[in-house]
Amino acid sequence: MGHLSIEARPEVDTAPNPCVGGARLGNVTVGLWTATEFTCPNDSVIVQREAMHGEGAHAGHVLLEWNQNGIDYVAGAHGHTSVNRELLRQVVTSITLIPPGTA
Numbered sequence: 493m494g495h496l497s498i499e500a501r502p503e504v505d506t507a508p509n510p511c512v513g514g515a516r517l518g519n520v521t522v523g524l525w526t527a528t529e530f531t532c533p534n535d536s537v538i539v540q541r542e543a544m545h546g547e548g549a550h551a552g553h554v555l556l557e558w559n560q561n562g563i564d565y566v567a568g569a570h571g572h573t574s575v576n577r578e579l580l581r582q583v584v585t586s587i588t589l590i591p592p593g594t595a
Contacts, residue, residue: 494570496583497549506564510557511550512542520556523585527558531572556580560589 511532520529535551553568554576567584569576 494576496567496569496579497553498565498567498583498587500563500565503559503562503564507544510555510566510568511553514550514555520581522556522558522581523587525558525560525584527556527584529577530555530557532568554580556584558584 510530514530514532517529517531519526521527532550532553532555550566550568552572553570554572555566555568557564557566559565567580567587569580
């Protein structure tokens with residue numbers, strides 16, 4: 493059974509990479525943003541030892557990461573499949589960011 497996660501945090505609170513030992517696949521245009529696509533290795537002793545900012549939550553995921561107005565966003569799906577990569581692109585394309593205090 494798979495799962496999907498979406499997170500946002502101030503850029504100053506973000507780790508240099510969204511996952512320990514992740515491979516950067518390149519950039520992809522999704523909706524209004526240019527996101528960086530990553531694959532993250534499965535959970536391991538190295539991931540557990542080195543994860544410091546929540547990066548361990550992305551073990552075994554494909555990710556899209558982008559930034560807007562000082563906020564880093566990450567969307568991830570568990571499993572390194574082309575179906576999950578396309579799912580993430582569709583989900584991120586459908587996101588509307590709403591600034592605090594405007595809803």
